[in-house]
Amino acid sequence: MLICSPSPVTKGWDELGTELGVDWSGVEKSGPSFEEIAKKYNISPERQRTYLQRKMTGEAYFRSLSAEEQRRVLGPAKWLAWKEGKFAFAQLAKKTYSPVWGAGRGAASLKELLGEDEAAKYIRLSQWNRSTNWEKVDQKTVADLLPKVAVVKNSILLKPVSGKFFVPGVGSIDLLVPAGVDLVNVRVIAGNMTATPFRTASTWAEKIGGSPGDWQKLVGIVDGKYYTYEIHWVQHNDVKYDLKIKRSTRR
Amino acid sequence: MKLKYIGPSFGVESLTDGKVYICLGFEDGLLRIVDDSEEDYLYSVIPGPWDDQTVRGRWEVVEDDEDGTLTKLFEDVRISLENEARIGIKPRVVNVMEDDY
Numbered sequence A: 001m002l003i004c005s006p007s008p009v010t011k012g013w014d015e016l017g018t019e020l021g022v023d024w025s026g027v028e029k030s031g032p033s034f035e036e037i038a039k040k041y042n043i044s045p046e047r048q049r050t051y052l053q054r055k056m057t058g059e060a061y062f063r064s065l066s067a068e069e070q071r072r073v074l075g076p077a078k079w080l081a082w083k084e085g086k087f088a089f090a091q092l093a094k095k096t097y098s099p100v101w102g103a104g105r106g107a108a109s110l111k112e113l114l115g116e117d118e119a120a121k122y123i124r125l126s127q128w129n130r131s132t133n134w135e136k137v138d139q140k141t142v143a144d145l146l147p148k149v150a151v152v153k154n155s156i157l158l159k160p161v162s163g164k165f166f167v168p169g170v171g172s173i174d175l176l177v178p179a180g181v182d183l184v185n186v187r188v189i190a191g192n193m194t195a196t197p198f199r200t201a202s203t204w205a206e207k208i209g210g211s212p213g214d215w216q217k218l219v220g221i222v223d224g225k226y227y228t229y230e231i232h233w234v235q236h237n238d239v240k241y242d243l244k245i246k247r248s249t250r251r
Numbered sequence B: 001m002k003l004k005y006i007g008p009s010f011g012v013e014s015l016t017d018g019k020v021y022i023c024l025g026f027e028d029g030l031l032r033i034v035d036d037s038e039e040d041y042l043y044s045v046i047p048g049p050w051d052d053q054t055v056r057g058r059w060e061v062v063e064d065d066e067d068g069t070l071t072k073l074f075e076d077v078r079i080s081l082e083n084e085a086r087i088g089i090k091p092r093v094v095n096v097m098e099d100d101y
Helices: A013-020 A034-040 A045-053 A058-064 A067-073 A074-083 A109-112 A116-128 A201-206 B069-087
Strands: A095-100 A100-107 A161-168 A171-177 A183-193 A216-223 A227-236 A239-251 B002-006 B021-026 B030-034 B039-041 B060-065 B092-093
Touching: A045 A201, A058 A067, A067 A074, A074 A109, A074 A116, A109 A116, A161 B039, A161 B069, A171 A183, A171 B069
Parallel strands: A171 B092
Antiparallel strands: A095 A100, A161 A171, A183 A216, A216 A227, A227 A239, A239 B039, B002 B021, B002 B060, B021 B030, B030 B039
16 A cells, blocks of 8 residues: 655655665666756756755745746636735645545646635636746736737627707707617727726615726727717626717718 | 705715705706716716616705806706796607607
8 A cells, every 4th residue: 555645755665775774775866866856947046055955935935936937837817816916825735635545735726716706807817928038027016917908709789779869950869779789899898808997886885886907997889870879888797787878970 | 066965865976965066067967967976977967876767866056167058058957957847748758779850
């Protein structure tokens, strides 16, 4: 029967053999040496010295890595969330238990760290910033990495938009944009997913619900046959609020 | 130019009953109003939420320009609506996806 357990120290075969009373002096090392690893992963001599001195905690060592290295280790979404302070470094390791292997340690998933909705949000964010040069943004916050305006998939007008349009000397016309019409070129211009703050998000959260950080202000276009209409609205959980017409333009 | 909205308050950041709003002008048949969001949007001369026809209020002129633009406009609106009511004709409904106006 094989029993595995985490050990706070690393010992060579010689040391283990002495402790267990077994002669393992002739057993060759099975893994690559630290020097071999350092060469393979291009770890600088300075960092090798620091590592060998073993004066750093795992967190301090991780923080000493470049943004690109950190991102490669954690993955883009988890790195973004960590960078924004959504969880502490220590939370990355979780205790596990298996009836076969017993107690152990494992890496906590983003979903375990943040919950399903927040995890999905950071995965989307990291995808949007795929082309970013991470070395250059090392010192920036997540808000700096977000676009000023985020392009999102087109949407549909779920309720008809209508109102009285008045032409002096002619009279009134009831304008109707029917339900089911496509809203195209939809963009988030403030709030969640953008670097642009949504000034009154806290008012919306207070009056309707949710967290202020989840509210968004969006813009979309209705292409009428003769006019285009720029529609603005506020959105939370895919529900549109306060639909307004910003401008109408003759095509 | 300033207009007072009288009617049911609607939206979180749209129009509030009894509140005076800055009107930036009358353009393309609609009024450009700086509403509760502190941004300017187009509102009808018969104001209400664009996505709920059941809520409608009215405007009252508080401050007009030298030409009396808003006073004249609302006088036109009043006459037009009275004529429509008197003759019994309903205003033309324009589906913007199909018709011109």
